[in-house]
Amino acid sequence: MDCDGEVMLTVRIAAAERALLRDLARGHGGDVSGVAVDGLLEVIPALSDDGSVLPLLRVLARPAPCAVTLWLPAPVADLLPLLGERLVRTGGPATGSASAALSAALRLWLAGDRAVLAAGLARLHGGCGATGRAARSAVGGVARIEVAA
Template sequence: MDCEEVMLTVRTTAAERALLRELARGHGSDVSEVAADGLLDVVPALPGAGAEAVRLQGVLARPAPCAVTLWLPLPLVDLLPLLGDRVARATGLPACPAGAALAAALRYWLAGDPARLAAALATMHAPGTRRAAFPPMVHRSVSRPVPRPAPRPAALLTARSAARPVPQRVPQPVPQPVPRTVGPAVPPLVVAA
């Protein structure tokens, strides 16, 4: 039986979006599956008050100009209103819509250590462990589960992202116009006074 999915769009920073894509690439799955697994990992740890609530407020204070579209399983989407209540209590807001709660939880999770996030994903999908709450994610165009390649080690994921060089702009020389002469060179005209 296929699990129905709901499409939601969340706002993130460019760095958070890049980390989400890097985790998906390192895990061998798509961004939606990594986000769903991240929510399962972070929901029990979301703060109610205290120092962790201040960390959540700090994460949410940063502007989030990038949009990321996610396909989430229906059972996980059903938890979003409860998640919204929890985020509202932690931030002191009167209410938090489900989409904003999803973005807050995802951004809070992505603010963690990338090596720990990759290790948590590897643990969730290790042979012998099974997520009983959700069936395997099914690609929308086929009726069979998408095969998962073996995840990359967390050390390789963080080493590759840390070793990535920052592109530098090298100034290119501006071509100079070449003077053209037609025929033999003529000496300049000198006028006698």
């Protein structure tokens, strides 16, 4: 489904991964989809060859009972079928390859150290949320980000 340049995908992740994703979003002052996109932008470039698919297949082999719906910018979502095809070629699931690729890449990113993930998000957004909590508030219809020390 494409709406205003965004694509909605549902992914399967573990309960602990879902909790971490929500905590990162809350600490960053953003939403879960935005944090997931930031994580994907960090991890997808490292998955550029078939040899890098083994960690993704290992992640997919672990149980993932929770479904999470994410909105991704179309250019990011366009990368997922390519990664999904690589997963299929190397023994991954043949159905839902874009969702499987998204799940695997997101889970691989979430497997990192929590403090490193939070610091990466803060760096990506110019220090917002690195040392304090970012709070969003709507003022006159314009989103404003404030950082509390």
